[in-house]
Amino acid sequence: MAVKGTGAYNPENIFAKILRGDIPCKKVFENEWVLAFQDIAPKAAVHVLVIPKNPYVSFIDFTKTASEAEIAGVMKAASLIASDLGLEESGYRVITNAGENSGQEVPHFHLHLLGGQPLPPFPV
């Protein structure tokens, strides 16, 4: 069920629970800006979710309200994680879904990091 990409942040969403430690995750990386963990229903050989530690509903409010340092920090973290996972040479795809038309499922901003195999032709 797709969610809206705007509006008030709901602290009961599943990623907020993961950030609080109420729900476990298969952690891949963590720094001051992000937590990254394996998607529970991977769509590729490597499918990692990179989420900011701060509460943003989607890319929309993240880009509107986060500081330059945080926006850069999150993007640099995604790139670093891909490198750590050995995806830099072979390549990878980064996707974010914002709001209903995109099929965003969890109302906490997240980047999908996909790779480890040739990915289906764009935009798949």
Add this chain to the structure above:
Amino acid sequence: MAVKGTGAYNPENIFAKILRGDIPCKKVFENEWVLAFQDIAPKAAVHVLVIPKNPYVSFIDFTKTASEAEIAGVMKAASLIASDLGLEESGYRVITNAGENSGQEVPHFHLHLLGGQPLPPFPV
């Protein structure tokens, strides 16, 4: 034909030519950091490409070498363009392909901005 997401920048790629004005584009938006234009083979009702004015092969070198201000500037521009295009309420998807496994076609970093209709289920 997919390209590598790392290595030296080739100033003869098609987006470099668009930035120089050697090839026309259907411009949507421009500011100090980015140029945005319609994809010539749109995969959705709205399909805009957002590219930095500076020469980066892919998300990989962009995130490694651009300043925090530029990284934030490019991401904020993508969000602003989506808003200008009326996509904020209905939602949209942002994708970047980096390197061969992703199917990246032009070796100049670009964000695909897709919306204007319900998009195929993730990760399409």
